[in-house]
Amino acid sequence: MIAARKVAWTLCTLAHLAAPAVGGAVATTMLVACADETDPQTWVKRLDDPKQRTAAIKRLRQFFDDELAKANKDRDNANVQALLAKIADPLTKTYLAGGLTDQTRKDLIKFLADMRDPRASAALTKALTDFDPGKNDDDVKASLLAIKAMAQGGKKLDPSLVQALWTAFAKLRASSKSGPYLARDIQDAVLAVRDPSWAVAAVQKIGEPVDPKNESSSKDQFYWQFVSIQLIGQLKPKEAIKPLVTIVVAPTKEALRPPAKAALLRMAVDAEPVLLRALDGSDPDFAKLETKENYPDKSYIAIVSDALAAIGRPAGRNAVLAALEKADNDTNRTVIGQAIYWFPRDPKVVEAFTSAYNKTSAESAVGLLGGVSARGALARVSANFFDPKLTDWLLKEVVAAGKLEKELAEAIRLPALESAIRLMTPDQVKAVGEAVAKDGTDREKGMFKLAKEAVDKCVLDVPCYLKLLDEPIPSNVGTANMKFVKAAWMAAIRGDDATRDELVKRLDKIRDPGTRLAVTEAILYLSPKGSASTADALEKVIKGDEDAGNTNQANASISTVALSLRSRAL
Numbered sequence: 001m002i003a004a005r006k007v008a009w010t011l012c013t014l015a016h017l018a019a020p021a022v023g024g025a026v027a028t029t030m031l032v033a034c035a036d037e038t039d040p041q042t043w044v045k046r047l048d049d050p051k052q053r054t055a056a057i058k059r060l061r062q063f064f065d066d067e068l069a070k071a072n073k074d075r076d077n078a079n080v081q082a083l084l085a086k087i088a089d090p091l092t093k094t095y096l097a098g099g100l101t102d103q104t105r106k107d108l109i110k111f112l113a114d115m116r117d118p119r120a121s122a123a124l125t126k127a128l129t130d131f132d133p134g135k136n137d138d139d140v141k142a143s144l145l146a147i148k149a150m151a152q153g154g155k156k157l158d159p160s161l162v163q164a165l166w167t168a169f170a171k172l173r174a175s176s177k178s179g180p181y182l183a184r185d186i187q188d189a190v191l192a193v194r195d196p197s198w199a200v201a202a203v204q205k206i207g208e209p210v211d212p213k214n215e216s217s218s219k220d221q222f223y224w225q226f227v228s229i230q231l232i233g234q235l236k237p238k239e240a241i242k243p244l245v246t247i248v249v250a251p252t253k254e255a256l257r258p259p260a261k262a263a264l265l266r267m268a269v270d271a272e273p274v275l276l277r278a279l280d281g282s283d284p285d286f287a288k289l290e291t292k293e294n295y296p297d298k299s300y301i302a303i304v305s306d307a308l309a310a311i312g313r314p315a316g317r318n319a320v321l322a323a324l325e326k327a328d329n330d331t332n333r334t335v336i337g338q339a340i341y342w343f344p345r346d347p348k349v350v351e352a353f354t355s356a357y358n359k360t361s362a363e364s365a366v367g368l369l370g371g372v373s374a375r376g377a378l379a380r381v382s383a384n385f386f387d388p389k390l391t392d393w394l395l396k397e398v399v400a401a402g403k404l405e406k407e408l409a410e411a412i413r414l415p416a417l418e419s420a421i422r423l424m425t426p427d428q429v430k431a432v433g434e435a436v437a438k439d440g441t442d443r444e445k446g447m448f449k450l451a452k453e454a455v456d457k458c459v460l461d462v463p464c465y466l467k468l469l470d471e472p473i474p475s476n477v478g479t480a481n482m483k484f485v486k487a488a489w490m491a492a493i494r495g496d497d498a499t500r501d502e503l504v505k506r507l508d509k510i511r512d513p514g515t516r517l518a519v520t521e522a523i524l525y526l527s528p529k530g531s532a533s534t535a536d537a538l539e540k541v542i543k544g545d546e547d548a549g550n551t552n553q554a555n556a557s558i559s560t561v562a563l564s565l566r567s568r569a570l
Contacts, residue, residue: 040060040063040083040086040087041086043056043059043060043063044056044060044086044087044090047090047091047094050099053094053100053104054101054104057091057094057104057107057108057111058107060087060091060111061107061111063083063087064080064083064084064087064111064114064115067079067080067083068080075115075116075117084115084117084119088112088115088117088119088120089119091108091111091112091120091123092112092119092120092122092123094108095108095109095112095123095126096122096123096126105139106138106139106142108123109123109124109127109138109139109142109143110138110142112124112142112146113142113143113145113146114142114146115146116146116149116150116153116155118150118155118156118157118158120146121157121158121160121161122158122160123143124143124146124147124161124164125158125160125161125164127139127140127142127143128140128143128144128161128164128165128167128168129164129167131167131168131171131172133171133172133173133176133177133178134176134177137178137181137182140168140182141181141182141185144165144168144182144186144188144189145185145189147161147165147189147192147193148185148188148189148192148193151189151192151193152192157193157195162193162195162197163197165186165189165190165193166190166195166198166201168186169186169190169224169227170201170205170224172186172223173216173220174219174220174222174224175215175216175217175219175220179219179223183223186227187227187230190227190231191227191230191231191234194231194234194235196235198231198235199231199232199235199237199239199240200237201228202228202231202232202235202237202240203228203232203237203239203240203243205224205225205228206225206229206232206240206243206244206247206256206260207243207246208221208224208225209221209252210222210225210252210253211252212252222256225247225253225256226256226259229244229247229256229259229260229263230259232244232263233259233262233263233266234266236266236267238270240263240267241264241267241270241271241274242274242285244260244263244264244271245260245264245271245274245275245278245286245304246285246286246289247260248260248261248264248275248303248304248307249278249286249289249290249300249303249304250289251289251294251295257303261306261307261310262559262560262563264307264311265307265310265311265560265563265564265566265567266563266566268311268313268563268566268567268570269313269567269570271311272308272311272313272315272316273315275304275307275308275311275316276308276315276316276319278290278300278304279301279304279305279308279319279320279323280319297329297331297332298328298329298332299331299332299335299368301323301327301332301336302331302332302334302335302336302339302368303335305320305323305324305335305336305339305340306335306336306339308320309336309339309340309341309342309343310339310342310560310563310564310567311564311567312342312343312344312530312564312567312568313567313568313570316343317340317343317344317346317349320336320339320340320343321340321348321349321352323336324336324337324340324352324356325352325355327356327359330359330360330361330364330366330374331366331367331368331374333356333357333359333360333374334356334360334364334366334368334369334374334377334378335366335368335369336356337352337353337356337357337378337381338377338378338381340352340353341353341381341384341385342524342564344528344529344568345385345386345525345528349385350385350387350390353378353382353385354390354393356378357375357378357379357382360374360375360378361374361375362375362400362401362404362408362412363404363408372411373408373411373412375397375401375412376411376412376414376415376416377415379394379397379412379415379416379419380415380416380418380419381419382394382416382419382423383418383419383422383423383489384521384525386423386489386492386493386522386525387423388423388424388425388428388493390419390423391420391423391424391425391428391431391432392428392431394416394417394419394420394423395416395420395431395432395435397412397413397416398412398413398416398417398420398435398439399435401413401416402439413439414440414441414443414444417432417435417436417439417440417444418444420432420435421436421444421447421448421451421482421486422451422485422486422489423489423493424451424455425455425460425490425493426455426459426460429452429455429456432448433448433452436448443478443479446478446479446482447479447482450479450480450482450483450486451482451483451485451486453483454468454483454484454486454487454490455486455490458487458490460490460494462490462491462494462495462499465487465488465490465491465494466487466491466499466502466503466506468483468484468487469484469487469488469491469503469506469510469515469519470506470509471484473510473511473512473515474512475511475512475513481512481514481515484510484512484515484518485514485515485518488503488515488518488519488521488522489518489522491503491522492521492522492525492526495522495526496526497526499526500522500523500526500527500531500534501534503519503522503523503526504523504534504537504538506519507519507520507523507537507538507541507558508540508541508544511552513552513553513554514554516552516554516558517553517554517557520538520554520557520558520561521557521561523538523561524561524564524565527565527568528568529568529569530564530565530566530567530568530569530570531568531569532565532566532569534562534565535562535563535565535566535569536562538558538559538561538562538565539562541555541558542555542558542559542562
């Protein structure tokens with residue numbers, strides 16, 4: 001660098017000495033050569049010359065990339081910031097002025113976006129304001145990535161940029177050609193910024209009708225409302241609660257129920273009374289949707305009960321158990337019965353569950369669950385009560401199912417055996433083993449063998465079961481994880497608050513989705529009073545995966561459990 005500056009200085013000196021003799025255009029050309037090519041200011045000046053502008057942008061980009069590399073990509077590094085102080089404003093003005101070729105414009109906005117610097121906000125704002133789907137998608141994408149990064153980095157965004165982001169979001173049609181290219185980036189940017197000023201617009205969005213018969217319109221509305229629901233879950237405006245419950249009971253918005261339920265969980269205390277009014281139909285606005293035409297089998301009762309069960313509070317529990325007792329069809333009995341294990345452990349809940357099971361027909365298949373056997377679905381979820389007393393009951397149901405046709409029998413018998421395997425204590429191993437040998441398939445026999453290994457090794461010793469979870473766990477290989485699933489179950493059956501905390505410590509290291517889910521379910525069971533600190537720890541696991549770019553099928557359940565634990569703790 002020093003040598004280059006010395007050569008440039010020498011050439012400049014010679015040019016000045018020669019200028020009086022040669023004069024005119026030749027002298028001017030020689031004096032231009034005196035510019036210090038290693039100084040960013042030299043290239044900043046060339047931005048004003050249309051003929052040199054593209055080259056200047058590229059050279060300034062090189063300055064930035066080199067400085068960033070030296071700083072190990074730390075944009076807050078003093079040297080990087082010193083460079084940005086010189087180049088950010090003039091480059092932004094160049095973008096705002098226009099008159100660039102398409103490629104130069106795209107290169108420039110990407111450069112400005114990569115700065116992650118508020119001084120480039122005007123350019124990012126322009127790119128979003130000028131959003132014309134299919135024409136400047138690359139400009140918008142670059143701007144979105146910058147906004148997300150700045151928001152996550154804690155940088156204050158210009159109000160105009162915030163407004164432009166929402167405008168671009170509202171303009172994007174998920175059904176258009178630009179939809180797949182930009183939808184996720186706009187969603188990520190909106191949720192990263194989550195500006196409170198958007199709350200009113202978001203509530204308005206989720207109240208808009210969805211026409212299932214219009215494919216394009218339905219796709220667009222689903223996208224806008226899905227993102228708006230997620231945003232509402234972050235901002236928690238109380239005025240959104242009734243529109244969210246409306247989504248839960250609206251037959252045309254079935255696909256939006258899961259995110260709406262999650263958003264309601266974030267506002268559990270205020271949401272519960274509104275859900276209760278939807279459950280009993282006392283609110284005329286909900287009653288208009290809960291008609292025989294929309295719900296011939298009154299399944300809205302089960303749908304609302306599911307949300308109340310996740311909230312897991314006493315008022316909701318009492319109302320849901322009353323609804324289960326009054327249920328007059330197997331659909332509601334089965335769906336509500338599947339949901340109530342989310343309530344904190346209570347003998348009344350288990351009794352209500354077995355009563356509902358006994359009222360269902362052995363031949364019933366529940367359409368709301370995709371045609372699954374009613375009793376089979378309930379038998380499968382029975383393990384989530386973590387009550388070993390249910391083991392003997394399950395084995396009796398296995399025997400009773402033998403009186404049915406083979407297909408109907410297996411739909412009940414096999415899930416009942418799996419639940420019995422999860423619940424069995426050392427004194428029940430022999431009976432479960434005999435039932436599995438007689439009525440189980442190779443799958444259940446394999447599960448029993450692995451679960452028995454865990455029980456034989458640890459018996460009733462909780463620390464032993466916890467230590468098992470520290471061993472390498474086979475991932476996504478059939479039922480090969482059953483020894484570890486059983487370890488989580490026994491830790492829950494025999495454990496306490498300290499056990500729960502030990503399970504939480506291990507969750508992040510457990511990559512197998514089935515075992516991770518089992519540990520999460522054990523944590524829920526061991527937290528009847530809820531726990532904000534446990535919820536924090538669970539959400540930290542999810543964030544760690546997101547930051548590392550990892551995906552895990554169990555994380556959706558972890559998120560719901562975390563929200564439920566917060567609700568219980570309130």
